[in-house]
Amino acid sequence: MNERSECAGALMPVSPMARALELAMEGARAGEVPVGAVVVSAGGEIVAGACNRVERDRDPSAHAEIIALREAGRLAGSPRLVGHDLYVTLEPCPMCAHAIALARIRRLYYGAEDEKGGGVDNGARIFSLTSCHHRPEVYGGIGAAAAAGLLRQFFRERR
């Protein structure tokens, strides 16, 4: 067995989302809303990954996606991550969705849908706006059950 699931094919490698889920769990242990994200280079390598750091960094913008994009830009030497893909355990909010467009991410894979807070297939639908200059290919529902379960558990324990 290699790291890719046999049925998913090349468009849905398992390991980046598994890594994003690990990062989400790390976030939960640190008291952050459990969302994890990784950026994968055009060559298929995971080049950056993060979980939310909003509370720890006292940074309202410190969602997993923003931190992973920033790190990937630094490593790529450009804010335009042409050919890069982003994997995140939860549908990005409008802030992160627009950052993904600004970064020229090629493909966005997300886990659980976020009917209340999402900005890709819900709410602002950032990539559908005529003012959106770059639209990644979007694949939702990748590893959704695990990602949603983690979030449910996190909020149940804090109620």
Added chain:
Amino acid sequence: MNERSECAGALMPVSPMARALELAMEGARAGEVPVGAVVVSAGGEIVAGACNRVERDRDPSAHAEIIALREAGRLAGSPRLVGHDLYVTLEPCPMCAHAIALARIRRLYYGAEDEKGGGVDNGARIFSLTSCHHRPEVYGGIGAAAAAGLLRQFFRERR
């Protein structure tokens, strides 16, 4: 003469926007799209300010507003900047508008309207979404001519 314009009144202090414009000019000199932002505390003090750093930091998320919010959160010791206001020379994009909502900014003052890229009074209209949990008061057009002139000059010189 004190620092407030006589006709503008208490809701529209001149100096934070003047400082934001200065920061925008600093950005232009460094080759960044000239947008500047400052955060003002509940007590009326400028606590953070930034211009775009997208190219210098190779960071797709490094808009002036995001950097100023991050710095203000760090200084306030919380990602929730209750009672704080944000001044920015250009209508925020959807990324920054949603970050402003996440940060619970009380009042947003912006300079030039951005019909193509804006996400407050144009495009995504982030604060009008039913999914938006926090809506700042919004005052547009503050120092708009100077801010728009700076942007026009910047893009004319680069054509």
